Amino acid sequence: MTPPRESGGVYRLKPELSEADGTTPSPTVHQRPLEPSSTRTWLLFGFMVLAGCTLTARLVWYQFKGPIPSASANEQQVDPTLSRGTITDRNGYPLAMDLFSYRIVADPKLIGPENFEAVAQAYAPLLGVSAEHILRTLQENAQRRDAELAMVDLDTGAQIAGDPYYTVTAQIRPRTIFPETFMAAQVLGYVDSERHGQYGLEAKYNDFLQVPTAFLRALPTPQFDEPNPELAKLIANSDFLPSAFQHDLILSLDRVIQYIAEENLRHAVEEFEAEGGTVIVMDPRNGAILAMANWPTFDPNHFSDFSARKEVFTNPAVDAFYEPGSVFKLITYAAALEKDVITPETMYLDEDKFVYYEQVVKNWDERGHGEVTTTEALAQSLNVVAAKIAIDLGASEFYKAVSRFGFGQTTGIDLPNELPGIVTNPHKSGWVPGSLATNSFGQGISVTPLQMANAVATIADGGVRHRAFIVQALIKDGHVRVIAPQAQSRAISTETAAELTEMMVTTVQHIPAAIIPGYRIAGKSGTAQIPNPVTGEYEENVTNTTFVGFLPADDPQFVILAKLNRPRSNTWASKTAANLFRAVAHDLIINYGIPKDTQYQPPTVPANPQ
């Protein structure tokens, strides 16, 4: 006998017949109603209504909202690899940009060895490579699923991409090129085969330049976060800005000035048999770097050719320091003028030898020049007078001024690996009182070429120190962010800067190699001995030569630092770096049409007949 189901059944039968009465109840009579069955029906009904509502809501959403294509879905269809933004100079000319090609890949396993020959013959004409090359590649990679056959242009790649058999496929591959080849190579860096930026701006701005998606979509014309008519005009007129991906950098570099700096540097290195050199051109009015050239350099398009000499990838303008020599006297004089310790006419006794705390100071010619004004002392680059001025000024004020000009700290330029240099002071170990004397003329102190250029730019701009910068704007996803020039601090007063400028103009008149007839140029040369890192002694007959100055002296537009490392044909800055400075300055004058200071004569106004 089957026991009645207590619950959960489809329905419940009546209880068993009673043996006592032996009657059979009417089949239409139930002891309990069909409640569970009814509940299930309603549950099913509710579920269907819910599903219907959901579907209807979805339909309505599609109908009115419309489908939005998923970017992530298309990413895989468009491009499996990532592009990078464009880097341009201040006029919108590209210095680094992506080009596209197709990587043609075969699947040797799918093809099968018996078909290698046929595939090689079929694809050789299309790929522009020999059938033997394809055959060899397939045979060498017979057990692999991918073998790179060639890199081809977009048209050819598109043809192969349509191959229905998937034995040979085309994969889009962006590649960063540097159209100006060697230009500003150490500033830009390069992009390695893994598409990572290495060195320079490519490394510093790697995350910004790396486009996070390969999905190419039409982007709106970029809008400025803050109005900037000059850059707006540049972007509107540029063929290269913004790039398709809008992850771009606009630099302050000017490719013409960069070219001038690099060509003249290369010639100077050859002419003076130097090991290398650096040229920096700055705009003193805002701290913009207009050119930053180094030699030796490399071609970022073929960076692997230079991998044996990795030092060429670094940027010695910011990540190498040196003892600047007499150009540092400008800081000593600026500090003394600012504190009224000297005037341009203050007289000093110049001796052939001056001893200060066992530190022997001699002039470059090892002679004493007798009573001289400070202006003459600067012009003749007298170490003894510089040391005496620093001592009169006092160590505290001297090192405060050194700090105000930005030495011993980074300039804050947006380039990687910038070094602060090495500046001693009375509070640091290793400093001895005699250090003040040697530091006053730029020995025993280490600076980067950029720091030196920035300090002179401070003098040129009336004593205001700006943050040096090389990236002036960033374009990203429809927005332009302008990096505003930043005045950091006042190092000296306007009056002091004007006085020092006049002294520098006088100095240039004593250096024939730096003179450009008709132009008032302010500048200073510096010949520095080089300490041997092993012995700690200065090397014999080996120097670094620097000339730094600005023009026109009365309305400075360019600050130029020219530095040559270990020139062999002549070890003096006034004969080497000064020549390089003049060559760069001359080309800037020609290209930018800077009129002579002495050329302009007011036209004679005819007398009024009335």
Added chain:
Amino acid sequence: MIQRSTISSLQDIQAGVLVRSANTGPRQALLTILLIVGVTLILGLYIYQSAKITVVNYNIAHLQNDYAQLMRENTNILGQIAIQNSIRRMAKKAIGMGYQPLDTVNFLYVTAPELNAPNLNHSPPPTEQ
């Protein structure tokens, strides 16, 4: 007794089915049918819209691919222009064509005419008769 009981049970089962059918009734059957029809309609609409969306999505993806391809071609052309216009290349070409770098720059200073001075040479436009 056992046989009777079994037969009774079977009868009861049949009776139960009959009872259940009788209780479900035509109203519920109609409701169910309507529900099925409704859901089927909605499903049909959903499938139709989905298919339409898929086609549109496919077209959009296709257009996006075309757009991307055009942008890449455009970028490549710009790249070639940039390479051809590289300053070193242009300097080399210019020198090859016989040009020389400028060595000097001269300025010719002129006196600007007085802006407010009346133009005496200006003749009035002819008037119609």
